[in-house]
Amino acid sequence: MRIPGPEPRADGGVGAVAAAGGLHIYQLRLHAEYGPVVRFQLPGAETAVSVADPVLLEATAHIDKRPERLFEFLAPLCEAGNLQVLPADEHTPWRRLLLSVLAGRPSHERHFARFTTLTTEVADRWAERAGRGPVEPQKDLTALSLRMICAYALGGDVEDPDRIVTAFEEVLTEYLGRLYRAPGAERGDNTEGAEEALAHLRAVVDRVVAARRAGRRVDRSDLVGALVDAGERPARIRDTVMMTMLAAHHTTGVAVSWTLHLLGRHPEVAERVAEELDRVLGDLAAPGYADLRRLTYLEMVLKEAMRLYPPGPYGARETTEALVLGEYEIPAGATVFYPFWAVHMNADYWPEPEKFVPERFTPEEVAKRPRLAYVPFGLGPRGCEGAGLAMVEAELVLAVLLKRFRFRPVPGHEVTPIERFVLWAADDIRMFVSPRVSG
Template sequence: MEIPGPEPCADGGVGAIARAGGLHAYQLWLHAEYGPVARLQLPGAGTAVSIADPVLLEAAVHLDERPRRLFSFLDPLFEAGNLQVLPADEHGPWRRLLLTVLAGRPSHERHVARFAALATGLADRWAALPAGRSVELQRELAGLSLRMVCGYALGGEVEDPDGVVEAFEVVLADQLERLYRDPAEQAPEQHVERTARALARLRATVDRVIAAHRPDGPGAGGPGTRDRGAGGPNTDNPNTDNPSTGDRSDLIGALVEAGESPARIRDTVLAVMLAAHHTTGVAVSWTLHLLAAHPEAAARVTEELDRVLGDRPAPDHADLHRLPYLGMVLRESLRRYPPGPYGARWTAGPLAVGGYTVPAGAVVLLPILAVHLNPAYWPEPERFRPERFTPEESAGRPRLAWIPFGLGPRACEGAGLAMTEALVLLAVLLKRLGFRPEPGHRVVAVERFVLWAADDIRMLVSPRAADGPSR
């Protein structure tokens, strides 16, 4: 049986996606028109098959290869090869190494106080703003998230996080524009120069992070110079390894020990910086946007925070498990605005999906946003309703109905860390501050590697009164 889909176009699908407002919007139209399994033209991949039903997606969960051409826009970021498209035999060991660093719950717990301190610093600054002054949530929160991951996994601070975030956006916007542009068109010369400067800035930042790396705290050597004669772990340094538990959060040290080349180490640091600042910063900004539009949910969050934290301005790790409604709000926000609105895999052999056969060598699109808005599993999918994530409503829902961090062997290695960071950030900010949309500012989601807001998310921020709402 032939897989349904629109007729092929000479432009390779560029026009249809552009007219829809991006691939994230096109995938919603595609599945509304042709059903849960649909064929489409995908720039950089030729013909692809998109699967928007979480039950049918089980057929693709094992796939462990990404289509190279589709992710080629990331090539300029890397020296030793695009880490997004590592072949399975290289990707497996690299992924396991990242999981040892990013997925350790003891490490998350040890860093909660640092995350809270960074969030408190931001809250202090926002609380001191003059009345009527708005903040750009995505830019500021992405910068803070970058500082969080550098402190967690890379051993220190990053200079000018806002500038680094801006450089990432310049490079990604330019490369995505190339992907969706007619091959005959050339980028303006000033764009080429701007992108080159941004890329140079990112590489210089990575070099400084690596040069400042001290795997065992102050006084230790640089990468690869771990002093094994010192007596035991340094308990004052939250990045110190704990050999007895296998807990560690020293990414650069782990890469050195694994024998990775200097170029691969630099590439990995850059990839983690890119993914981490996007995921947490974007997720928290969309959550604050949704709460500002739904004051009854915001009031319930602040009531829970006041009840659990009392007079304390920030949570500890144990408190995060005592804030179930905040957790449901974050999950509902990630459903509605998943930072990565889609993923893609390549299949070496034929794939049976819902009565259709996806041919060998095809690209399988994982339309995460379309899955999250599938009305068969999420009634009134556009509506913001955190109660979807109560145990009662979650019971019986397919496991792949909510996949904001991807699925299978290419799922995000830092998913647990991102959730911890986001919960701490939200708890600190919402305990201290109230958020209102800037009058007249329109928030429009666009595809920019992640689901970003075209002109940021601008909010008026004010301190909460002692007895509840902000002034």
């Protein structure tokens, strides 16, 4: 049976995506009109199919190939081959190594105190801002997220971490700008600056690698230490650090920002979170690592926020053989899109999906849904290696901020989700903060 979808357009689908406001919204509209499996046009993907049903997604979960053309914009950031599209035989051991560091509880615990200090510094700045105007959570929390992943990847002994953050932001602005720049638009004038910033970042990694190899520090709880210990070559280490920072630095910041946005509009939920924090933490201003597992309602709130605003709104794989999805056959070489936002808004599995209902994530409710009904970090062998770390960071940041402040949206400020590698708020999420008295 022919897969349903819009008629082909002379522009290859560019106009339809642009008119919708981005691929993330276009996918929502496609699935609303054509159903759970949709064929559509996209430059760089001769046959593009989007799948928004979690049961049908199971048939694609084994695919371990990404479409190279969709990720070629990242190639200039890599010296030893684009890590986003490594062939499976190279990707599997690399992923296993990353998981040993990013998903390991010992390394989470080791870095937790540093993460708490960084978060408290942001909270202190916001306390000074209270009563003098709104804060911009997205801006401040993505910077915090970058500082966290920098400490995690490079260890805590790098010189001038602020310069590292600035350099990475220069690189990110330039290279992601190329991806989202309109066709035919002129290039920005910061290419030289971005290349200098990239060279600086690589030099920092080289110094950390040299220190590890000289035996001045042996520690597998940071990423570089683990890569050195595994015998990875310098170029691959530099590439891995860059890709890890790229993938991780926005995730926690935007997830927490969207959560605060929702809590500002649902004060009754925010109050219940505050009550849990007071009960679990008492007079403590921040949780310990072991406290996180006791903050069950906070975790439910975060998960529901990531359902409504998944940090990455979609993913993509390339079929290596023909694939059957229900009544449809997908040919080999097709690009299969995982429209995470559309999956999370599928009313068959999420009644009244547009509503903010943290209770969807009680154990009883979770058990009623298919495994892939909730995929904020992707799925299969190319799913996010840092999912566990991102949850630890986000829960810590939320706990510190919500223990200390109440959040109120700025009246009249429009919050519009756009796709900029992650699901981003076009003009930040401006909020007023005020101190709360616990107990």
